[in-house]
Amino acid sequence: MVNLEWYRTFKAVYQTGSLTAASKMLFISQPNVSQHLSALEAHIGKQLFERKPKLVPTDYGKLFYTQVVEPLEKLENVEADFRYFCITKQLPNIHIGAVKEYFQAVVAKRISDVPANIITEFGLTKDLLRRLQKGDLDFLIATQLTEEKNIIYEPILREQFLIVSSPDLDIKPFKNFLKKKTLDEAESWLLKQQWFAYSSDLPVIRRFWLENFRKRPAIKPQFIIPDMQTILQAISCGNGVTITADYMVKEGIKKGELKEVWRGNVPASNTLYLAYDNTRMASDRVKIVRNLLQL
DSSP states (O other), X not given: OOOHHHHHHHHHHHHXXXXXHHHHHHTSOHHHHHHHHHHHHHHHTSOOEEOSSSOEEOHHHHHHHHHHXXXXXXXXXXXXXXXXXXXXXXXXXXXXXXXXXXXXXXXXXXXXXXXSEEEEEEOXXXXXXXXXXXXXXXXXXXXXXXXXXXXXXXXXXXXXXXXXXXXXXXXXXXHHHHHTTOHHHHHHHHHTSOBEESSTTOHHHHHHHHHHHSXXXXXXXXXXXXXXXXXXXXXXXXXXXXXXXXXHHHHHHHTTSSEEEEOOSSOOEEEEEEEEETTTOOHHHHHHHHHHTTO
């Protein structure tokens, strides 16, 4: 297999005409220069230089030089630019785990201004927390608190859940039931709608139902899609209802792409947290992520 250093050595020898001068240019020993050159000639099966008091390129050597010099110089320029960037910028690498919906709706709008290299991983809080504990993640945007040693939790946002629907859905009957305080009829109306859910165990829907109807929901979703942005897009373009966080639908409701149905008589809410291990994380990185989340 050809070695890139053989090409760099060939270029240096061609330009200096000397093994000694090439070794000084490359900061390697003269025997290594000679070895690289011989290996390259053996690999391509052609003599590149005549061994005289000064090395003189053969006709094939001249042709070979014209073929390799431009790509080699481009590669050297890339290497120099990257080294300069790393030395002058010295941007820290920050590995963040997050719930996808919050990251898409809130963080993505601000991320291009962050003075860091951000590596993002999406998933469930329980799974990402294990990676945080192992040191695979630097920070976690978590949907719940847990009692873990050395893990700091800083509140980011309090999300409130609400029922939203397609903009064309007639919700007047439902509003009349609420006005009459006939919750059984209001629940029956909701159960007849076309439901979208994030997962089959209905965690958010179940919580909202327990808060407002004091029982589990008798809902069998027609569509289960593990991405809330996709659910909201489907509802805005067609028919259906779902329960989601207020920050995700604020703009859609304002633009008329979604309709707010009900926030519940008893608000169902949850707090998002920034989690990190205070024994491992430097204060400057914590500051960068706090600024990103506007804490």
